[in-house]
Amino acid sequence: MSALHFREIDGRGAGFWALAVLLAAFLAAGLTAAWFMEHIGHIITGMTNQVVWGMPHVFAVFLIVAASGALNVASIASVFGKVAYKPLARLSGLLAIALLVGGLTILVLDLGRPGHLIVALTHYNFRSIFAWNIFLYTGFVVVSGFYLWVMMERRLNGYARMVGTVAFIWRLILTTGTGSIFGFLAARQPYDEAIMAPMFIVMSFSFGLAVFILVLMAACRGTRRPLGDDTLMRLKNLLGVFAAGVLYFLLALHITKLYQAQFAGAEAFLLWNGGIYTVLFWFGAVLLGAVVPLLLFWLPQTRRSRAAVGWGAASVIVGGLALMYDIIIGGQAWPLSIFPGMRVSSSFYDGVVNFYAPSLPECALGLGGCALALLIILFGLKLLPFLPESLADEVVAPRAAGADVRAATSSA
Amino acid sequence: MREDGAADGGCDGNRRSFLGIAGLVTLALAPGVSLIAYAEGAARKHAGAGSQRRWGLLIDTAKCKESCTACVTACSAYNGWKNEGRPTDAQWIRKVQVTDPSTGFSRSVPLMCQHCANAPCVEVCPTGASFRRADGIVLVDRHICIGCRFCMMACPYKARSFISENLSGQRPWAPRGKGTVEACTLCVPRVDAGKVPACVEACAREGAGAMTFGDLHDPASDIRRALAAYPSVQLRADLMLDTGVRYEGL
Numbered sequence: 101m102s103a104l105h106f107r108e109i110d111g112r113g114a115g116f117w118a119l120a121v122l123l124a125a126f127l128a129a130g131l132t133a134a135w136f137m138e139h140i141g142h143i144i145t146g147m148t149n150q151v152v153w154g155m156p157h158v159f160a161v162f163l164i165v166a167a168s169g170a171l172n173v174a175s176i177a178s179v180f181g182k183v184a185y186k187p188l189a190r191l192s193g194l195l196a197i198a199l200l201v202g203g204l205t206i207l208v209l210d211l212g213r214p215g216h217l218i219v220a221l222t223h224y225n226f227r228s229i230f231a232w233n234i235f236l237y238t239g240f241v242v243v244s245g246f247y248l249w250v251m252m253e254r255r256l257n258g259y260a261r262m263v264g265t266v267a268f269i270w271r272l273i274l275t276t277g278t279g280s281i282f283g284f285l286a287a288r289q290p291y292d293e294a295i296m297a298p299m300f301i302v303m304s305f306s307f308g309l310a311v312f313i314l315v316l317m318a319a320c321r322g323t324r325r326p327l328g329d330d331t332l333m334r335l336k337n338l339l340g341v342f343a344a345g346v347l348y349f350l351l352a353l354h355i356t357k358l359y360q361a362q363f364a365g366a367e368a369f370l371l372w373n374g375g376i377y378t379v380l381f382w383f384g385a386v387l388l389g390a391v392v393p394l395l396l397f398w399l400p401q402t403r404r405s406r407a408a409v410g411w412g413a414a415s416v417i418v419g420g421l422a423l424m425y426d427i428i429i430g431g432q433a434w435p436l437s438i439f440p441g442m443r444v445s446s447s448f449y450d451g452v453v454n455f456y457a458p459s460l461p462e463c464a465l466g467l468g469g470c471a472l473a474l475l476i477i478l479f480g481l482k483l484l485p486f487l488p489e490s491l492a493d494e495v496v497a498p499r500a501a502g503a504d505v506r507a508a509t510s511s512a
Numbered sequence: 513m514r515e516d517g518a519a520d521g522g523c524d525g526n527r528r529s530f531l532g533i534a535g536l537v538t539l540a541l542a543p544g545v546s547l548i549a550y551a552e553g554a555a556r557k558h559a560g561a562g563s564q565r566r567w568g569l570l571i572d573t574a575k576c577k578e579s580c581t582a583c584v585t586a587c588s589a590y591n592g593w594k595n596e597g598r599p600t601d602a603q604w605i606r607k608v609q610v611t612d613p614s615t616g617f618s619r620s621v622p623l624m625c626q627h628c629a630n631a632p633c634v635e636v637c638p639t640g641a642s643f644r645r646a647d648g649i650v651l652v653d654r655h656i657c658i659g660c661r662f663c664m665m666a667c668p669y670k671a672r673s674f675i676s677e678n679l680s681g682q683r684p685w686a687p688r689g690k691g692t693v694e695a696c697t698l699c700v701p702r703v704d705a706g707k708v709p710a711c712v713e714a715c716a717r718e719g720a721g722a723m724t725f726g727d728l729h730d731p732a733s734d735i736r737r738a739l740a741a742y743p744s745v746q747l748r749a750d751l752m753l754d755t756g757v758r759y760e761g762l
Contacts, residue, residue: 141677141690148599149673152661212659212674212691219656223639230638230662286751287632287668436670438623438747439610439762446608446623447595448670455599 104187104496105489106252109323111482116322120478123471130468133461134209142212145462150454151432156210158424159466162307163203163473164237164278165300166420168271169308171196171244173335174251175271178264184334187496188316190486193248194477195312196271197241202473204237206465229280236274243267252485275301282427289366290431293356299349303420306342306389310416313339315477317410319487328493329406336409340397343416346423347390366434369453370426377430380422389419429456566629566648567698567756568728569712570735570744571622574761575722578620581607583723586714587624590699592683593673602673602688604696605711610762619762622711622723625650625671625696626747627756633663633672633695642693648728648756649698657692664693668748671695698725698756728756 110116136144147154173192177185208214224231247267250256279300285291313335320327354371357363370377393412395402402408433454438444444451481487488495584605588594593602605624611617627650633642634650641657644650652663664672672695675688682688685701699709707713708725715723726735738744744758 138691142674143600143677145676147674147676149602149664150599150670152664152674212661212693213657216656216658219639220658220660223641223656225634225637225640227634228636228638228662230636230660234638281662284636285665287666287748432665436668438608438669439621440748441612443611443613444608446606447597448603448606448608449599450606450608450623450670 106190106485106487107489108483108485109319109481109487111478116478116482120475123475123478126464126471127468127475129464130206130466130471131209133464133468134214136461137210137465138214144459146457146459147462148454148456150449151429151456153428153432154456155458155462156206156465156469157428158421159469160203160206160210161278161428162421162424163199163206163469165275165304165424166307166311167196167199167203167304168240168275168278169304169306170199170312171247171267171271172305172308173312174247175264175268178247178251178260179268181261184331184496187488187491188312188331188335189251190248191316191319191481192312193244193251194480194486195308195315196244197248198473198476198480199308199311200237200241200244201476202469202471205472206469209465210462229277229284233274233277233281236270236277240267240270240274243270271304272301275304282431287436288431288434289357289363289437290370290427290434293353295349295353295356299346299353302342302345302349303423306339306346306416307420309335309339309342310413310420313409313413314417316491317406317413319481320491323487325487326490326492326495328491328496329404330493331491331496332406332409333404336397336412339413339416340394343390343393347386350385350423362437362440369434370430374430374433374453377426377433380426380430384419384422385426387419388415389423390416392419432456561645561647561649561704563646564729566728567703568627568648568726568735569698569709569757570724570726570738570760571757572722572724572760573619573621575720576620576622577720578607578609578618580620580719582714582718583607583622583711586710587696587699590683590702590710591686591697592681592688593694600674600676602675602694604671604673604694621759621762623669623671623747624711624757625667625698626669626753627696627698629754629756630752632666632668632751632753636662636666638662645700649700649703650695651697651700652693652695654687654689654692654694659691659693661693667695668751668753 145154171192173185174189176182177189208217211217220234226232244267247263250259250263276297279297282291283294283296313332317327317332319325354367357367370381372378392415396408396412396415397403433456435449435451435453438450584607587605591604593604595601595603605622608621608623610619610621627648629644629648631642631644631650634644638660639656639658641653642650642663643653659674661674664674672693674693675690678690679688686697688694702709712723712725715721724735724738726733728736730736739758742760744760745762746753746755746758
């Protein structure tokens with residue numbers, strides 16, 4: 101059995117710095133966009149008084165949801181005692197923090213008055229799920245950071261299970277809080293379902309693992325570190341289950357809505373005649389988010405293909421972003437039912453499907469947040485030993501076969 | 513040198529003792545001064561607002577003419593907002609044409625913040641910027657509104673607007689600013705001065721007198737007597753928000 105060693109990546113090559121510069125350029129574009137949005141106002145975005153949350157929220161919520169899901173790999177190792185996941189746990193923690201910081205940065209910079217952020221940190225209305233989320237998000241970064249410390253400091257490894265359990269419960273509550281932002285919105289027909297909370301949890305499993313797989317593959321490839329087939333196929337199978345889980349929750353959500361006559365119009369809009377939103381649902385969320393990855397992962401022709409794993413994970417991410425767009429924008433595009441059963445019209449766009457077209461600045465801000473997350477991951481890998489020198493099967497497999505029971509307390 | 517030094521020393525000593533005394537006095541007085549300031553601020557904030565009253569509006573849709581927009585014009589003029597037809601423009605009040613598709617029966621309905629007792633905007637606001645006065649008027653405290661727009665997502669009436677660009681020509685009594693959310697205030701400065709909201713006044717003057725403003729808690733008020741005598745509805749009554757604005761003839 102080969103020993104498992106963690107080591108920083110070199111990060112001195114042209115490839116590393118080219119990637120860093122590219123990401124920094126995206127981040128700079130995002131910050132510039134945020135400055136213009138703050139200076140000129142949201143008039144330069146596609147957001148209006150009808151569609152009040154736009155592209156920044158699509159990216160932000162995706163990243164925040166993916167962040168909690170990315171931590172799952174560590175949880176599987178520490179909390180559920182699966183030793184095969186242990187070598188991946190540190191990277192999982194790094195991704196969780198990086199993705200959350202990226203998402204939160206977008207959210208904060210999109211505020212009407214980002215300069216008043218201090219108000220959000222000093223004035224709380226505890227009846228607001230948003231206020232709770234401020235604690236849940238910042239707390240998640242702290243808990244994940246502490247979890248990483250416990251995993252990386254040999255003397256503290258014994259606490260990994262305890263801290264990991266706290267982090268796992270925290271992340272479940274966090275994603276419940278994120279899903280509840282929409283689930284609690286009784287005024288809007290496409291939302292207002294308790295299933296939003298567990299659906300967001302399963303979405304986080306799927307999106308977070310997809311990002312994790314791609315980062316892992318890229319990091320191993322970029323640093324020429326071995327990544328065993330067993331490890332990759334194990335992650336792939338898990339992602340397949342999660343992607344199918346998202347599909348199941350979408351099915352349950354829409355069947356519940358379809359069963360009630362009051363939601364017939366909203367459901368027809370989202371699933372049948374809603375233009376871009378219908379296309380994004382079927383071709384984005386369903387096809388790219390679930391069907392394509394499932395076929396790539398389990399068809400006999402591609403099931404052992406490493407490239408298929410990468411493409412499948414990428415497909416989950418694209419489908420996930422499409423689903424986020426569908427939920428956040430599509431949910432607002434459908435008009436409010438202020439006079440149920442009546443036909444309405446007004447100067448304030450009552451009764452009509454609300455138009456929304458994302459503008460360059462808001463896309464730049466969203467992509468800037470993604471770039472920030474990736475920059476944190478990139479420099480995190482360079483500065484601290486998050487990644488094992490080898491994830492070859494002969495390094496990982498004996499540990500997996502040998503001592504699942506000891507996982508909780510074995511050294512990382 | 514020594515003399516200078518001694519003189520300096522004496523001066524330093526005086527300054528030190530003066531600063532020390534000043535510091536002690538400040539320490540002793542500050543809490544009291546702060547309390548007084550807080551009490552004055554609190555008194556100002558709640559001046560005219562008491563839970564013994566609950567301000568409300570009753571709109572008789574049978575009287576409201578489709579062609580009349582006096583309420584909208586008056587609100588816009590008094591509060592300083594302007595609708596230029598863009599989806600980003602604020603509209604504190606609007607006329608909605610409501611038609612029953614199965615019968616063709618149609619009504620023109622003024623729609624604004626419904627000043628709910630259980631206001632979703634107040635519930636969801638993370639900082640407490642959306643708040644409900646003791647007399648039932650729902651307002652936005654612009655000092656602590658961070659512009660997250662969660663209240664706009666939560667409002668079932670689309671009564672709120674977000675300011676997307678720099679403004680000019682604001683009215684001193686109606687603070688408005690880029691990056692914050694705003695809505696009908698029931699013309700709170702007028703109400704606190706004992707007047708009726710601008711829309712109600714305009715409706716009585718130029719329209720058909722379709723709007724009645726008054727204290728929902730006062731059994732002798734016009735609004736309360738009208739509510740007791742004729743059937744009225746709350747919009748989205750299924751949400752149980754206990755709106756301060758009621759409609760007749762819908």
